[in-house]
Amino acid sequence: MVEQDWWQKSTVYQVYPKSFKDTNGSGTGDIKGLTMKLDYLHDLGINIVWLQPVYISPQNDNGYDVADYCRINPEFGTMEDFDELMNELDKRGMVLMLDIVVNHSSTEHAWFKQARQSKVSPYRDYYIWKDPAADGGVPNNWQSKFGGSAWQYDELTGQYFLTLFDKTQADLNWENEQVRKEVVDLLRFWAEKGVKGFRMDVINLISKDQSFPEDDGSVSPGDGRRFYTDGPRVHEFIREMYDQVFGPYHLVTVGEMSSTTLAHCVRYSNPEENELSMTFNFHHLKVDYLNGQKWELMPYDFEELKRLLSEWQIGMNKGGGWNALFFNNHDQPRALSRFTNDTIFRSESAKLLATTLHGLQGTPYVYQGEEIGMPNPVWNDINELRDIESKNMYRILQEQGKKPDEALDIIRERSRDNSRTPMQWDTTVNAGFTSGTPWIKVDERYPEINVQSQLEDIDSIYNHYKKLIALRKELPIFTEGMYERLDECHPQVYAYARINEQETLIVMSNFSDQDVSFSIPDEFWNERMDSKVSELLIGNTMHTPELAQDTPLSPYASYMWIIR
Structure with missing residues (x-):
């Protein structure tokens, strides 16, 4: 079992600054906009705010192409604005996690x-x-x-x-010791300014096979990734950063791990290894990739989703690692549109995803708009999109023989811009995001889907998230409990337990639009329920069912009980 640390009971809120809140009418979100909305995040229960790149950048990849690591892009504000943000976070007992991009730099650097x-x-x-x-x-x-x-x-x-x-x-060439020194210097620069955490972009790609071999395709997919993913010196390089910055400044760190393995993530996040606090892996977000290819569509594989979540829960716990829990981020289509029903059952679905995720072991990440149930927007044509990857693939798909409308259908499903449209604050023009022209379109459904309406509704998605975040801080079982899957390959239900010596937590979610029934296995039920009392902690319907061995579940119903 990993040593408990403050960030294990915390919840992280991911801010895509370009789309969060604009205060000057430029059409682009800014640092002052984040500062303005800190009370909103504090009320939600957020401890850690992850701010995506706000550095000097030509913005070819929305800030992940950094031209100066220690200066603020005027598009987002000034260093004085950043310092004000830090002060206001501190006043509220919150901390900042800054996005660091050091696998590569902009060619403008x-x-x-x-x-x-x-x-x-x-x-x-x-x-x-x-x-x-x-x-x-x-x-x-x-x-x-x-x-x-x-x-x-x-x-x-x-x-x-x-x-x-x-x-x-x-x-960047991480074999060069001077490059590594430069990275340590820039990390230390921000740590000295009070930053308490770093999200390390594609950090497991920094060590390449120095022979740079041709990929003969003998190991799928044959595009070279096996020669630079979790490379020969990657753990050494991360330990260097820990020894010089992460450890001395007591920072919380999360590594974005591209095409990684469970064994490597255990090493990256086990405290005894002195590398990172936790890791992102993306295997569970590839369950709708036909033949493993992002740009080939298929209905998502529900059983594979459950299997992967379970494998990483058990494996990371056994190895002493720690998961970063997420269904959404700036590079993914909205999970609400991807895995559930974003129309008729939008509210139930959003709460189901939240309950399912927050019951797992790890540190949950909430991506902006997730907490109000923002779905994928409706894209009318390719010119509405801004993402360089999407535009490249729209061209490439047509070169591969797709008709324009077929290519656009794929882009609609897969584009990173699905999660990058402006935050929907209220019913005023542009959803209250900007008084100017937004850098990317606002989803037309904002009059119905916005923060203002949810704050006033005790049964809203927002208030469901707020309760889940509070429960994780209150009950040790969320941090300590062992994971056990209960659903035995049920075609519609994902059910699991979290178990410690005193209590058992049960999470049960119906991922379908059908009425179904779920039966807890006899052996588990007889062992865990003997002379004990259950309490419904949270649910996403008007019903407040008692825990029973056989439980009827309405469409997209999701419940969490504790047994004492």
Whole structure:
């Protein structure tokens, strides 16, 4: 069992600053907008605010292409605005988790500008350069995660540089000790300003196989990822950051882990390893990828979703690791639209997802708008989207033979912009997000789906989240309890228990639009319910059912009981 720490009982709220709240009419959210809404987050029960990148950036990838790690992008405000945010968080007993992007930098960063001047530049080795292949083409067949080759040709020096993401995001060379020193310096800069946590973007990609081999496809999917994912020195590099920054400043850290494994995440997050506090993995958010491919659609595999959640609950606990719990973030379509019903049963569905997730072991993450049940927006045409990945894939899908409307249907389902539309605060113009023209469209359903209406409704999705967040702070079983799956492959129901020496928590959720019945296994029921009393902690319907071995569940019903 991992040693309890303050962040294990906390809930993190993820702010996509560009779409959170605009205070100056620019159409883009800003730091002052976050500061303005801190009381809202404090009332929800949030302890940790994760602020996505607000650094100097050309914004080719919405700030994940950093051109200066220690300066604030004027689009979002000033360093004085940032300092004010820090002070206001402190007044409320809240802390800031800052997004750090150090697998790559923007090609507009001063390091890269110097690096591309000549092969003998002192900054050349800050990045990964290779000569052309014998035929003059790319050095190997590694593919960018945004589509196309991962290599970009530099005319001036006649070499290619590696870009695992956008062509303007050049991968840093972590084999270079000076690069690692620069990263420690920038981390320390923000820690000295009072930042109490870091979310480390695709941090498990920083160590590459230094032979840079061709991927022969013998291990799926054959795009090179196996040669740079959880690479040979990745744990060493993360421990260096822990020893010099994370540990001395007592920081909470979460690593975004791309295509990772359970075994690696146990190592990353086990406190004895001195690496990270917790990890994000994305396996459970690929259960609707046909043949594992993001841009091929299929109905999601409910059994696989449950199996993966269970595997990571049991495996991380057994190995002493710690999960970051999430269904939503800025890179994913809204889970409400993806796994449940975002129309007729929107409220029940949003509460079901919340109850299911918050009952698991780990630290929950709430992505802005999730707590009011924001669904995917309705995209009318490709010109409404802003995401570079989506625009690239719209072109690539047509090059692969898709008709424009077929390509657009896929983009509608998969685009990262699904989660990036402006936060819906009230019923005024632009949902109260901005007095100007929004950088991306506001979902047309905001008059019905907004914060203002939910604050006034005791049965709202918002107040359901508020209660769940409070329960996690109050009851140790959420942190300590062992996980046991109960549903035995039920086609509509996900049910599990959390167990410690004193109590048992049971979570039961019907992920369908049908009335169903669920039976708790005899052995579990006889062992756990003998002479004990159950209490309904929270539910998402007007009913307040007592826990029974056989429980009827209405469409998208979800309940949580505690047995003492």
